[in-house]
Amino acid sequence: MAMGRGSVIVVLTLSFWLVLHCEMAHSATFTVGDANGWTFNTVAWTKGKRFRAGDTLVFNYGPGTHNVVAVNKAGYKACKTPNGAKTYNSGSDQIKLVKGQNYFICNFVGHCESGTKIAINAL
Numbered sequence: 001m002a003m004g005r006g007s008v009i010v011v012l013t014l015s016f017w018l019v020l021h022c023e024m025a026h027s028a029t030f031t032v033g034d035a036n037g038w039t040f041n042t043v044a045w046t047k048g049k050r051f052r053a054g055d056t057l058v059f060n061y062g063p064g065t066h067n068v069v070a071v072n073k074a075g076y077k078a079c080k081t082p083n084g085a086k087t088y089n090s091g092s093d094q095i096k097l098v099k100g101q102n103y104f105i106c107n108f109v110g111h112c113e114s115g116t117k118i119a120i121n122a123l
Contacts, residue, residue: 027054032118037061038068038106041115051122053099063091066106066116070095076103076119079112097122 030049033042037060059068068088069075075082087107088095095104099122106116 027052027056029056029058031058031060032104033060038066039116040111043115043117046118046120051097051102051120053097053122055097055122057095057097057104057120059088059093059095059104061091063089066108066111068093068095069105069107071103071105073101073103076105076117079105079107079117081105081107099123 030051032038033045036042039061069081070086070088071080072082072085074080075085081087097120102120102122104118104120105112108116
C-alpha cells in the first residue's frame with residue numbers, strides 16, 4: 001500500500017513539473033508595431049493580442065528618433081517620465097513582460113502624446 005502511494009506522489013510531482021515547464025516554454029516574442037516598429041500611433045497595436053508574463057517585446061526604431069521608457073500608470077496617462085524610470089535607447093530593445101500591467105512610452109517631446117505608447121496587461 002505504501003508503495004502505491006509513493007508512486008502516486010512521484011507521478012503527481014512529475015506532472016506538476018511538466019506543466020510548469022510547458023508554461024515557461026510558451027513565452028512569445030512580439031515586435032511592437034509589427035513591420036512599422038515603435039513609432040507614432042502605436043498605442044492601438046496591442047488590441048487583439050494576448051500577452052503573458054515572460055513574453056518579450058522587441059522595440060525597433062532608429063536610435064535618436066525614439067526611445068522606450070518603462071513607466072507606471074500615472075506616467076503613461078500623463079506622458080511623463082517618473083523619477084527612476086528605466087530608459088532604453090538602443091533602437092532594438094528587448095523587454096520581458098512582468099505579470100500585471102506594463103506601461104511604455106517614448107519620452108521625446110510630443111511623441112507619447114502622438115501615440116508612441118503602449119499599455120499591456122500580462123497574464
